Amino acid sequence: MSGGRNCEHAVEVKDLRKTYIVGDQQVNALDGVSAQIRKGEFWAIMGASGSGKSTMLNILGCLDRPTSGSYFLDGRDVSKMDDANLSDIRLKYLGFIFQSFNLIPQLTVAENIALPLYYQGVDEDESIVRAKELASMVGLSMRLDHKPTQLSGGQQQRVAIARALSNDPVLILADEPTGNLDSATSIEIMSLLSEMNKRGKTIVMVTHEPDIAEYAAHRLVMKDGRVDRIS
Amino acid sequence: MAHLSIIKRNIKLGVKNLLLHKLRSMLTMLGLVFGVGSVIAMLAIGEGASEEALSQIRKLGSRNIIISSQKPAEENSLANNNVRMSVYGLLYDDYRRISETIPTILKTVPVKSMQKPCRYGKRHMDLRIVGTTEKWFDLVQRNVIAGRIISRKDVDEMASVAVLTDHGARKLLAAQNVVGSTIRLGGNAYEVIGIVQTESESAGTMQMPDTDVDVYVPISTTRLHYGDIFSQRKQGSDIREQVELHRIIVEVDNERNVKRTAAAIDRSLSISHKKQDYYMDVPLALLRQARATKRTFSIVLGTIAGISLLVGGIGIMNIMLATVTERTREIGIRRAIGAKRRHIVFQFLIETLVLSIIGGVTGIGMGLFIPWVVTLTTGMPTIVTAYSLILSLGISVSVGIIFGIYPAMRASELDPIIALRHE
Ligand SMILES: Nc1ncnc2c1ncn2[C@@H]1O[C@H](COP(=O)(O)OP(=O)(O)O)[C@@H](O)[C@H]1O
Ligand SMILES: [Mg+2]
Numbered sequence: 123m124s125g126g127r128n129c130e131h132a133v134e135v136k137d138l139r140k141t142y143i144v145g146d147q148q149v150n151a152l153d154g155v156s157a158q159i160r161k162g163e164f165w166a167i168m169g170a171s172g173s174g175k176s177t178m179l180n181i182l183g184c185l186d187r188p189t190s191g192s193y194f195l196d197g198r199d200v201s202k203m204d205d206a207n208l209s210d211i212r213l214k215y216l217g218f219i220f221q222s223f224n225l226i227p228q229l230t231v232a233e234n235i236a237l238p239l240y241y242q243g244v245d246e247d248e249s250i251v252r253a254k255e256l257a258s259m260v261g262l263s264m265r266l267d268h269k270p271t272q273l274s275g276g277q278q279q280r281v282a283i284a285r286a287l288s289n290d291p292v293l294i295l296a297d298e299p300t301g302n303l304d305s306a307t308s309i310e311i312m313s314l315l316s317e318m319n320k321r322g323k324t325i326v327m328v329t330h331e332p333d334i335a336e337y338a339a340h341r342l343v344m345k346d347g348r349v350d351r352i353s
Numbered sequence: 354m355a356h357l358s359i360i361k362r363n364i365k366l367g368v369k370n371l372l373l374h375k376l377r378s379m380l381t382m383l384g385l386v387f388g389v390g391s392v393i394a395m396l397a398i399g400e401g402a403s404e405e406a407l408s409q410i411r412k413l414g415s416r417n418i419i420i421s422s423q424k425p426a427e428e429n430s431l432a433n434n435n436v437r438m439s440v441y442g443l444l445y446d447d448y449r450r451i452s453e454t455i456p457t458i459l460k461t462v463p464v465k466s467m468q469k470p471c472r473y474g475k476r477h478m479d480l481r482i483v484g485t486t487e488k489w490f491d492l493v494q495r496n497v498i499a500g501r502i503i504s505r506k507d508v509d510e511m512a513s514v515a516v517l518t519d520h521g522a523r524k525l526l527a528a529q530n531v532v533g534s535t536i537r538l539g540g541n542a543y544e545v546i547g548i549v550q551t552e553s554e555s556a557g558t559m560q561m562p563d564t565d566v567d568v569y570v571p572i573s574t575t576r577l578h579y580g581d582i583f584s585q586r587k588q589g590s591d592i593r594e595q596v597e598l599h600r601i602i603v604e605v606d607n608e609r610n611v612k613r614t615a616a617a618i619d620r621s622l623s624i625s626h627k628k629q630d631y632y633m634d635v636p637l638a639l640l641r642q643a644r645a646t647k648r649t650f651s652i653v654l655g656t657i658a659g660i661s662l663l664v665g666g667i668g669i670m671n672i673m674l675a676t677v678t679e680r681t682r683e684i685g686i687r688r689a690i691g692a693k694r695r696h697i698v699f700q701f702l703i704e705t706l707v708l709s710i711i712g713g714v715t716g717i718g719m720g721l722f723i724p725w726v727v728t729l730t731t732g733m734p735t736i737v738t739a740y741s742l743i744l745s746l747g748i749s750v751s752v753g754i755i756f757g758i759y760p761a762m763r764a765s766e767l768d769p770i771i772a773l774r775h776e
Contacts, residue, residue, distance in 0.1 A: 226683050241696060243358075
């Protein structure tokens with residue numbers, strides 16, 4: 123396999139297309155998107171509703187496959203992988219941050235953070251050590267045994283960030299990470315993401331708020347499934 | 354991959370999720386609990402009943418055939434007309450012929466029995482005199498408590514010796530120097546030479562050949578003292594009967610020959626007996642009856658168990674499907690993080706298995722409790738076999754797998770994108 127840690131680009135997509143057939147209508151959610159994201163960059167994907175941001179993020183996050191086009195993640199061609207291989211890619215190389223946090227309510231903070239490690243088969247003791255480190259990194263070391271419902275929105279999103287970092291991913295994907303937060307908390311969360319970016323993490327974030335997009339060094343604006351402009 | 358630790362953690366997670374909905378989990382398990390409980394309980398009761406039947410057959414002797422004299426139906430109606438004497442039943446000749454001509458017969462025991470008042474000092478009670486030979490004690494094997502049993506010599510010499518039952522000895526002799534005492538049967542004196550235990554209960558429709566008011570005496574002595582004619586006062590008129598032998602008990606060489614031998618005896622007897630003045634009991638037939646009953650019982654049991662386990666299984670599946678829907682988002686999260694389909698299948702399957710095993714174990718508890726209560730309240734013997742416990746646990750696990758696999762597959766096939774959007 124080509125690629126790996128010495129690859130310059132975290133993401134290389136070429137002429138990505140995603141077509142949905144609704145009734146006898148053909149919807150081109152992505153209509154030929156090409157982009158390159160270097161390691162260590164922080165990108166914001168913007169655009170009007172229906173412009174294809176979520177579709178783009180799902181494909182970048184290996185939750186979905188393009189109808190055509192190529193996608194190299196850290197040098198690996200993942201555009202034609204099957205479900206099991208894509209699961210493996212998500213497990214090893216990707217981290218997700220969602221608008222609605224998406225923590226598992228039955229699990230504690232520590233267990234949520236360590237969930238990717240559990241699926242990687244890391245042993246329990248080691249997972250706990252990692253979860254503690256990550257929790258203190260996001261400022262939640264006192265909350266390890268709490269349940270998500272006992273935390274504020276901002277705290278929950280911090281747990282989600284810690285979870286996204288736990289497998290040391292090549293790429294972190296954030297879908298409107300501050301969409302459910304007030305402006306003060308939004309700033310905290312964005313500062314945390316910026317800090318992670320400064321420590322070398324590659325981040326791709328979808329947002330429609332210009333001031334949130336300001337935290338990213340690069341902006342990709344979409345329109346009707348195409349790249350409208352890059353800045 | 355550390356499979357054992359994944360199993361361990363999945364079990365922990367499963368238990369946690371079930372505890373989250375305690376009432377619902379309990380109600381879900383109920384079907385399985387009752388299913389498994391009733392299987393074990395019914396098997397225990399069935400096992401107890403057939404074991405009891407078997408032990409009774411053993412006491413009757415599985416290779417024995419018991420031929421008894423009976424007053425033919427027509428003689429009974431004639432008795433009203435003041436017939437002087439009715440003559441019926443088995444003859445000494447029958448005994449001789451049966452024992453000499455049928456090669457599959459090992460031993461033949463003649464029995465002559467009659468009610469007589471028995472006295473010892475001031476004590477008295479009615480006993481059933483059983484005039485027989487030493488072979489009686491081979492065919493009706495009972496513990497000898499004291500002294501000895503009747504010998505060949507006693508029979509040959511027409512000795513006035515008697516063997517009492519433990520019950521008779523207790524009532525008549527109390528605790529006094531039992532063996533060697535002299536008792537009177539009717540007008541004759543006998544020396545008590547021994548005491549045996551008895552089985553006075555009945556096995557199914559068959560009466561044990563012995564009762565607890567028996568007194569065993571050499572048949573030659575019985576014939577000498579009391580003859581073959583019996584008088585009885587009934588409804589104001591004297592009824593006189595001549596019966597040579599009341600019973601003939603034979604032992605067949607092999608269980609396989611019992612049926613054939615019974616037929617041969619019947620053929621031999623029917624030549625000299627024009628009227629049906631005897632009947633035959635074959636303890637082995639009881640065994641067949643017990644087996645047939647057990648088979649019927651098993652079919653009924655299997656059906657009931659099958660239905661209740663099916664209902665239990667459907668209950669579990671229903672709840673698991675609801676759980677999968679409820680936890681769609683969790684499934685989406687796990688898949689996004691990198692869980693493979695098989696991880697999701699495994700997680701939900703383990704949860705169903707935990708549910709069904711807890712249900713099964715609770716059912717086993719119930720299945721142990723019910724027979725215990727049955728035995729305590731009705732005295733009916735019950736036997737819980739290890740096999741029924743293993744079977745039940747096996748069934749529980751199978752139910753968990755069979756009815757858990759579909760919801761688990763459903764969960765794993767959810768599209769993670771759609772699952773993540775689920776509210
Ligand atoms: N599963 C789907 N089936 C059909 N059409 C879809 C589906 N997902 C997205 N689309 C369509 O693709 C286009 C892009 O959608 P999306 O990527 O969600 O845009 P955004 O996230 O920018 O609002 C829209 O027109 C949307 O209706
Ligand atoms: Mg969207």
